[in-house]
Amino acid sequence: MATDKYTRLELTIYAVGWTIVFCLPLLMQTFEVLSGESYGYRWDRIVRSIQMLMPMLLLFVLHDTVLLPHLFLKRKKGLYFLTLAVAFVLLWYIQEPPMPNPHINPQMMEPGFVPEGPRGRPLPRPIQHGPFDMFHIMHLIIGLCIVFANFGIKLYIQSLRRDVQMLNIQNEKMLQELQSLKYQISPHFLMNTLNNIQSLIETSPATALSTIQQLSKMMRYLLYDNNTQSVPLDKEVEFMRNFINLMRIRYPDTVKISADFPEDGGGVCIPPLLFVSFIENAFKYGVSYTDESVISVKLTMEDSRLIFRCANFISPDANRRRTGTGIGIKNVRRRLDLIYGDRYSLEISESDGMFIVEMKLPVDEGSECKEEWS
Numbered sequence: 001m002a003t004d005k006y007t008r009l010e011l012t013i014y015a016v017g018w019t020i021v022f023c024l025p026l027l028m029q030t031f032e033v034l035s036g037e038s039y040g041y042r043w044d045r046i047v048r049s050i051q052m053l054m055p056m057l058l059l060f061v062l063h064d065t066v067l068l069p070h071l072f073l074k075r076k077k078g079l080y081f082l083t084l085a086v087a088f089v090l091l092w093y094i095q096e097p098p099m100p101n102p103h104i105n106p107q108m109m110e111p112g113f114v115p116e117g118p119r120g121r122p123l124p125r126p127i128q129h130g131p132f133d134m135f136h137i138m139h140l141i142i143g144l145c146i147v148f149a150n151f152g153i154k155l156y157i158q159s160l161r162r163d164v165q166m167l168n169i170q171n172e173k174m175l176q177e178l179q180s181l182k183y184q185i186s187p188h189f190l191m192n193t194l195n196n197i198q199s200l201i202e203t204s205p206a207t208a209l210s211t212i213q214q215l216s217k218m219m220r221y222l223l224y225d226n227n228t229q230s231v232p233l234d235k236e237v238e239f240m241r242n243f244i245n246l247m248r249i250r251y252p253d254t255v256k257i258s259a260d261f262p263e264d265g266g267g268v269c270i271p272p273l274l275f276v277s278f279i280e281n282a283f284k285y286g287v288s289y290t291d292e293s294v295i296s297v298k299l300t301m302e303d304s305r306l307i308f309r310c311a312n313f314i315s316p317d318a319n320r321r322r323t324g325t326g327i328g329i330k331n332v333r334r335r336l337d338l339i340y341g342d343r344y345s346l347e348i349s350e351s352d353g354m355f356i357v358e359m360k361l362p363v364d365e366g367s368e369c370k371e372e373w374s
Contacts (some may be wrong), residue, residue, distance in 0.1 A: 056139075230270055237262065251283075274332065285355075312355050
């Protein structure tokens with residue numbers, strides 16, 4: 001997956017932070033030389049300090065690339081804390097304390113002994129390393145600070161990304177409302193439907209009345225009912241049924257149209273108008289007036305997933321009529337990316353003279369539909 005600007009910002013923060021940390025031993029030696037506390041650089045001490053930082057870097061890489069994204073953020077918190085505890089135990093035993101100066105008199109290590117320097121001034125006692133010495137405790141505290149800092153930066157970057165995604169979703173909603181306006185005022189669609197109704201008034205008044213009712217329901221749905229983040233599946237299914245029934249009137253019997261929708265939505269809520277673009281394209285580019293055409297639309301629920309499948313005959317003259325259809329598909333993909341992330345699938349293929357669209361969406365049965373967009 002391509003990195004966005006927030007991922008690059010996060011990586012930059014880590015790179016700058018660790019560069020500063022690894023430069024600290026050299027900076028401290030430089031300060032000692034400039035202040036006169038040392039007559040030259042102790043490169044062995046600098047190398048030793050950098051070596052002691054390497055386990056901390058490994059802990060950070062493990063936490064940032066494995067523990068945090070794949071365990072903690074995936075709600076596997078028990079395994080996360082267990083793995084983190086094991087990592088700290090390994091860190092405790094991997095870190096080796098500095099070796100005592102070989103020139104120190106063993107007598108200086110005895111309890112109660114106070115070494116004296118020039119002019120009788122007391123010198124600091126050599127560090128003694130027991131099983132719970134301050135060296136290991138300090139490195140344990142530093143490791144915890146690294147973990148907490150990683151947490152803070154990761155959550156801050158995620159909050160920035162989430163805010164931008166919400167703005168993008170709202171923008172997509174506005175674009176979708178504009179797309180809805182296209183259906184509302186489409187002169188082609190309305191003209192053909194009204195012409196069909198006019199012809200039915202004389203031949204079949206009852207059918208004409210039913211067609212007017214279907215058109216009215218569609219217009220009401222486009223104008224009012226879909227002004228939310230999600231709508232009941234039953235309403236979306238009713239809209240698609242009305243759309244297909246109106247299209248049936250326009251085409252001869254050589255166009256075989258089948259529509260299979262669930263009778264009960266089961267309280268499922270979905271984003272509005274996700275499927276109608278594919279159904280419209282199926283009628284627009286999959287109908288031949290000379291050859292037998294097939295259009296099949298099916299919507300099913302399987303294993304907490306909503307599966308939409310739309311297939312249409314590939315008309316020989318479809319390429320002449322096809323102008324810019326890829327834009328609609330890109331818009332749908334963009335909406336799906338913003339709403340579902342990587343939890344959906346959309347496959348578009350051609351097989352045996354048929355153009356096939358298959359979409360799979362995750363659903364939460366019984367969840368309440370989201371309110372209107374702010």
